[in-house]
Amino acid sequence: MCGIAGLFDTRGRRDFPRELVERMNAVQFHRGPDEGGTHFEPGVALAHRRLSIIDLSTGQQPLFNEDGSVAVVFNGEIYNYQELVPELEALGHVFHTRSDTEVIVHAWEAWGEDCVRRFRGMFAFALHDRARQTLFMARDRLGVKPLFYAELDDGTVTFGSELKVLMQHPRLDRSIDPLAVEEYFALGYVAEPRCIFRGARKLGPGESLCIRRGEAAAPPRQYWDVRFTLDNPLSADEAMGELTARLRESVRLRMIAEVPLGAFLSGGVDSSAVVATMAGLSGEAVNTCSIAFDDPRFNESEFAAMVAQRYHTRHFVETVKSDDFDLIDTLAALYDEPYADSSAIPTYRVCQLARKHVTVALSGDGGDESFGGYRRYRMHLMEERMRAALPMAVRRPLFGMLGRLYPKADWAPRFLRAKTTFQAMARDATEAYFHSVSILRGEMRGRLFSAQFRKQLGGYDAVEVFRRHAAAGATDDPLALIQYLDLKTYLVGDINTKVDRASMAHSLEVREPLMDHELVEWLATLPSSLKIQGQEGKYLFKKAMEPMLPDDVLYRPKMGFSVPLARWFRGPLKARVREAVLGETLAATGMFNRDYLRHLVDAHQSGVRDYSAALWTVLMFEAFLRNVQGSGGITGAIRQAEVA
Structure with a gap:
């Protein structure tokens, strides 16, 4: 795993300051502590930090083609590179390394922008072609690896693996984007392609961007998308067999490494399935890493131990104290943008543990989205059946009124908490799902923001993120629709962001077999009835894993990677929350309603x-503001946001 950075002059061939480029590279040292490299020529500068995984002796970057006219900096892994090498050699290309990186430059020469369609892996790369005067950037299909970029007012394009790389450039517009703030307080992250700063963007999953010197910039091109056809005629038994084979292939590809390799093992279905598959492919004991919690309500370690014992893994466990909340400022510095998933704390810790023993770790991320594992999916399907029974003309006024009148009852048994259900019934499917996953729902955001800031929003609502994706998803199937929405939003903006920054903070490469794009495409052909049956999520996956995993792992209630926020904010963090939420940092922005x-x-x-989720979201925004202020840029950002 690595970090990339660079500058490209779209108007001419200026020489870029070496000190600036080296500073951009230095701030992402944690992403690649093994080696660093830079390349300068008129009109372009490329920089790279390397975490050596494959071809340890000759895989240095920037890496060039035979005559030095094409250069690339690359973050990630191309898992099928060994298949592509002979095909490219047959076309006349000569390889000088054994690295997957070299495949990229020759694939560009052979296939141009379509080269990305040939890559199977996780990647973000930037490539400069001197002869074509072109900068080409691309991001993997499921957005595992990040890529930030900005087009500056002097014609410079700057890019990097993290936002902090772009923040080293003095011309970056750091004014806060009000629409990004709205998205953050709804979702807990700023959704692609937006960035918290007006002047920056994220390249979206499955997108490439081609910039040619002297030409007007074209918008990013989407080279891949998943289509939920649901038309695969396989029987359940046939589908289980094929699923097992596909999972085995995906795991096998991700076990290629020249450094110590292992896996996260939480005790859930997804990570346990990955470990069981690894054990069947490995001639030696698999390294597994787990986090235990001293609070039994959050502790899954006994289930991880079941799997570790069954497969005789070299199992490493560390216990996280339930008051492990000293990472707030660390997380703000890691994530750059405001980011509100509190499970980033245990994720940081398990990456910290894993790096003591391995350099590469396989994870189970992505399984819930493709297999239908979230509890909220089953609730949404139940609501959809109810929505189908009544036309919108009846539902919206009736349930809208009930949703307004029914009291919020966090303390009550679940069956009495009807307010959210009433509110969902008054909405269409996309709006209802957005409502169900929002941290601060529309009414709360309306009360949270000041009148001045609501005016800046100009009526914008973060639900538009979901509406845009729902239109592209092109499916009427209730489960397929929300799976597609999660693949485009939550998986990319929350899960992948969390794991990338937490792992890279410890120079650990994490690979996700359940996000293999060929596996995701195949699962999208299966009918939804094979994913959720009755109240059982991940139906097909669990049935396929029955010979490999104990029922106690497969069929217990889903726990999740949670921390006790509610108790923290009434106990050990009580004073800190009050000081942060009501302090001068937030007040100075003019964005919030202090009352x-x-x-x-x-x-x-x-x-x-119980406002713990909302308070954590506010707390992390305040930490973001202080972190950026420490980087020398928040005062101007606030001032510009106020007058926008």
């Missing part, structure tokens, strides 16, 4: 309401 912030703190700390 509502006080309500969130008082109501939660008195025990009247």
Whole structure:
């Protein structure tokens, strides 16, 4: 795994300052502590930090074609590179290394922009072609690896693996994008392609961007998307057999490495399936890493131990204290943008543990989205059946009224918490699903923001992110629709962001077999009835894994990677939350309604309401502001946001 950075002059062939490029590269040292490299020529500068995984002796970057006219910097892994090498050699290309990186430059020469369609892996890369005066950038299909870029007012394009790389450039517009703030407080992250700063963008999953010197910039091109056809005629038994074979192939490809390799093992279905498959492919004991919690409500370590014992893994466990909350400022510095998934804390810790023993770790991320594992999926399907029974003209006024009148009852048994269901029934499927996954729902965001900031939003609502993707998803199947939405939003903006930054903070490469694009495409052909049957999610996956995993792992209630926020904010973090939420950092932005912030703190700390998720979201935004201020840029950003 690596970090990439660079500059490209779209108007001419300026020489870029070496000190600037080296500073951009230095701030991502953690992504590649083994080696660093730079390349300068008129009009372009490329930089790279390397975490050596494959071809340790000759895989240095930037890497060039035979005559030096094409150069690439690359973050990720091309798992099928060994298949592509002989095909490219047959076309006359000569290889000087054994690295997957060299495949990229020759594939570009052979197939141009379509080269990305030939790659199977996780990747973000930038390639400069001197003869074509072109900068070409691409990101993998499922957005595992990040890529930020900005087009500056002097015609420079700057890019990097993390936003902090772009922030080294003095011309980057750091004014805060109000629409990004709306998205953050709805979703807990800023959704692609937007960035928290107006001047920057994220390249989306399955997108490439081709910039030619002297030409007007074209928008990013989407080279891949998943289509939920649901038309595969396989029987359940046939599908189980093929699934097992496909999983085995995906895991095998991700076990190619010249450094110590292992896996995360949480005790859930997905990571356990990956470990079981690895054990069947490995001639020696698999290294597995687990985090235990000293609070039994959050501890899954006994289930991880079952799998470790069954497959005789070299199992490493560390216990995280339930008051492990000293990472707030660390996370703000790691993620650059505001990011509100509190499971980033245990994810950081398990990456920290894994790096003591391995350099590459396989994970089970991506399984819930493709196999239908989230509890919210089953709730959505139930609501969809109810929505289908009544026309919108009846549902919207009836359930809209009930949703407004019914009291919020966090303290009540689940069957009495009807307010959210009523609100969902008054919406269409896309809006309802957005409502169900929002951290601060529309009414709360309306109260959270100041009148001045709501004016800046100009009526924008983060639901538009989901509407845009729903239109592209082109499916009427209720489960397929929300799976597609999660693949485009939550998986990319939350899960992949969390794992990339947490792992790279420890110079650990994480590979995700369940996000293999060929596996995802095949699963999208299976009918939804093979994913959820009754109240059982991941139906096909669990049935396929029955010979390999104990029922206690497969069929227990899903726990998740959670931390006790509600207790923290009423106990050890009580003073810190009050100080951060009601302090000067947030007040200085002019974005927030101070009375509502006080309500969130008082109501939660008195025990009247559970506002822990909302408070964590506010707390991490405040930490983001302080982190950027420490980087020398927040004052101007706030001032520009206020007058926008």
